[in-house]
Amino acid sequence: MTMPAPPGDQNPADQESAAQGPAAQDPWSPRPSEPAPPHWPSHPMPGPQPRNGMGVTALVLGIVGVALGLVIVLFWMSWLPALLAVVFGLVGLSHARKGLATNRSMALTGVVLGVAGLLIAVGGGVFAVLTVKKVADDARAEADAVEASAAAEAEREKAEEKARHLPFGEAYTFKNGLKVTVAKPQPFVPDDFVLGHAKGNKAVEVTVTVVNTSTERLSVETGLPNVNDANGASTELVIDGSGRQKVITGYVLPGKEAVGKYAFSLPPDAADTIEVEFSPDAEQWADAYWSGPN
Structure with missing residues (x-):
């Protein structure tokens, strides 16, 4: 007859198997389920940043174009920033329609200011051309008047010279x-x-x-x-x-x-x-x- 081992001499693993009963010692019995992994809180992935640079650039260039156009001596420089404002503004509006930008109003304002700058540049150019033409016409008219006066004076002197003979x-x-x-x-x-x-x-x-x-x-x-x-x-x-x-x-x-x-x-x-x-x-x-x- 086999004598049970004293409690102090038993292996802890044997003790655990004995506590679980015969099923725990059966190699064909199903293994107990493992504990579930810890659950971590989920956060939403950040979306793409809005591409608002075109609208901002269009607004700045539009303001520069209009400001240059309002200065009489600098109006001829306003066409370039005004044209770029229109181009960048249209690109910014395209981005806004596609959902890539959130500053549609800024891009639209840049386009409007760019068009205004172009109109001011064209108007200033036409005004400058007309002014230069008027000055040239006045100078030509004055020169013609002086020439006509000189010719009339010469004719008068010639007539007086003839009259004195x-x-x-x-x-x-x-x-x-x-x-x-x-x-x-x-x-x-x-x-x-x-x-x-x-x-x-x-x-x-x-x-x-x-x-x-x-x-x-x-x-x-x-x-x-x-x-x-x-x-x-x-x-x-x-x-x-x-x-x-x-x-x-x-x-x-x-x-x-x-x-x-x-x-x-x-x-x-x-x-x-x-x-x-x-x-x-x-x-x-x-x-x-x-x-x-x-």
Whole structure:
């Protein structure tokens, strides 16, 4: 007969098997179920971040484009940020429609500001072109006016120059109101006591009549004419003792006239046509010219 082992000498595993009974010692019996693993609390996986960069960029560029467009000297720079604002804004709207972005209103505002910036740039460009064109047209018109005025002045001077050339016997009225007439030169025979006339020369007498057509007395500062032949050669003033020469000096009263008589000596080879120059004031009025056969 087998004796049971004392309690103190039993193996703990044997004790556990003995406690579980015969079923625990049966190798074909089902094993007891294992305890379930500990349960951990579940958290939702984070979703993708919204792609809002395009909308933000569109808004910033739109603001920059409009701001540059409102500055007169910088409007020509506004088209580039405004165009980029439209492009980025449209991309941002596309992202918002696909659910990839959450700032649809920001992207839309960028598009609107970009379009406004483009309109401002175009308007500024048109305004600048029109302004430059107006300035150029005004400058051209002013230049044309100056040219026309110069041409008119030249024509006037030419007409005045032509008007100052007269045949003997006609009158020319200077701007101060003195009306001057030079008669056709007449032969002059000096007496024996004569200066400025060489033997063999031809002497002529020139008569100058000055009439004051104004209401004020007018002075004749240079009452001595010059006489040239057709070749431009100057003749000499003849002075003799006959007392026939008379120089116009002093004042001419309104409605009155002064007559001067002058003798000149022409060389034998002088041209047949002579010219007489006369001005009542050579420093103020240009000479008038009378010409014709001697």
